[in-house]
Amino acid sequence: MRSYIPNYQLTTARSLADVLSLLANEPGVWRPFAGGTDLMVLLEAGKLDHRNYVNIWPLAELRGIEVSKAHVTLGALTTYTDVQAHEVLRSEFPMLCQAASETGGLAIQNRGTLGGNIVNASPAADSPPALLAYDAEIELVSTQGSRWLPYQGFHTGYKQMLMRPDELLTRIRLPRHTTGASHYYRKVGTRKAQAISKVCLAAAGRTNNGRIEDVRIVLGSVAPIVVRCTQTENALRGQQPDAATTKSAQASLLREISPIDDIRSTANYRLQVASNLLADFVRTLNS
């Protein structure tokens, strides 16, 4: 079925196979339209350059949250409302649930999808920091087959990613290794709701015999892509969560991120807030 807005074409897919053959037969011509919450804003603003979209919203193959012994696997069309309602996600992946609860308002949470948030590739998006901190993997599917890749490294530059035009993001997989971890998620924006972040920190870690281990630090809105701060993690790993460790980790963090001045904030404010949030996270490892 095809429907038309002047100058744009939206076709609705009947099955995953339909979408994949459309993407494969006319490479680069068609793009997926999921919840439409990013695309419709661009359309309204007259900034939607691409013209042909395939509506994937009705596809049951891209929905559902499956729990196995080792993983929780989420369909690309999982909405923020679905995330918040899921018991295992709430108990084992609280940062993802918090990110979902702080994304837009209820209407956006009902319609916006994790797949759309990832592929829209905004460095200020709220779920990617949590997904990276949880070592997410993503599945890309085309008529050639399926491939799983670590989410880390998927975004290669501003709005650049390792996905071919014939591929669809179908699933997101989270390894269930979070038991006993401290989870810290803070989105700093102009106000509590309906704000784009100035800085967002997602961090997880634990202490064993007083030493920090299994630590992951991810920051949003401080670089062209969401950044996993591995040098800062190295500065924390094996150390006691004390003032000296915090100071050296903060120095490392400031070297790893490169925020800019923009309409929402300044580079200096972002550096200061990122550093403060890191110190706050390290304090949680003490308690």
Ligand SMILES: Cc1cc2nc3c(=O)[nH]c(=O)nc-3n(C[C@H](O)[C@H](O)[C@H](O)COP(=O)(O)OP(=O)(O)OC[C@H]3O[C@@H](n4cnc5c(N)ncnc54)[C@H](O)[C@@H]3O)c2cc1C
């Ligand atoms: C009022 C408002 C408030 C918002 N607040 C926030 C917020 O607080 N935090 C935040 O992070 N975002 C926010 N957003 C942005 C948006 O809601 C999210 O990025 C959302 O997750 C996008 O999902 P979607 O399904 O609507 O994507 P769509 O608009 O359908 O698509 C976005 C992009 O992803 C591509 N795409 C979608 N699904 C797939 C797939 N499965 N495979 C391949 N490509 C795909 C599309 O082709 C398009 O390029 C807000 C938007 C609005 C309008």
